[in-house]
Amino acid sequence: MLKLRAGPEDDAAASVPVVNSPSRLDEIVEGSPIGLGYLMAYMTNNYLGPVYKLVESRYKLTSPEFLSLMCIARVPGINAIDISRSSGRPRNSISRAVNLLLDKNLITVEADLVDKRRKRLVVTTQGGKLYTKIEHMFEERHSHMLSVLDGREIERMEALLRKLAFRADSWAKPY
Secondary structure, eight states: EEEOOOOOGGGHHHGGGSOOTTTTTTHOOOOOOTTHHHHHHHHHHHHHHHHHHHHHHOOOOOOOHHHHHHHHHHOOOOOOHHHHHHHHHHHHHHHHHHHHHTTTTEEEEOOSSSSSEEEEEEEEEHHHHHHHHHHHHHHHHHHHHHHTTTTHHHHHHHHHHHHHHHHHTTTTOOO
């Protein structure tokens, strides 16, 4: 049984039986001072890994390339440094990914009218179409992963993750 630490408002979640527990996962995290971090990594690996593997084989796009393409599609004009900062990925892997996306004609570089040194990255039509295809793959995986939660649980989880992510400047370190 995996014991989750619950707040006083949710005593029902204090002890949740593990159904179809992955091999030994409950033993690994039970009582561990880093169990929560391990669970977050486990969820991330199992959410992203299968889709990234499919994306790489089907579209010849690595995970840093898709991550960069996503950021550029969602925030037209973003630069590589901002992608690195907002993703937590190393600058050198983002820089390589951006160069590969440029070589594949999935993005273009535009001059910044305010700061001539800054490179604004923009998705091409081809890049936008590819991003939409891949986004649907992640969306399907996302829905499947969250299907065990109800709407209130999803909202609560998102609020907590946002709180951690948007205050990461106090603990996250670039690498």
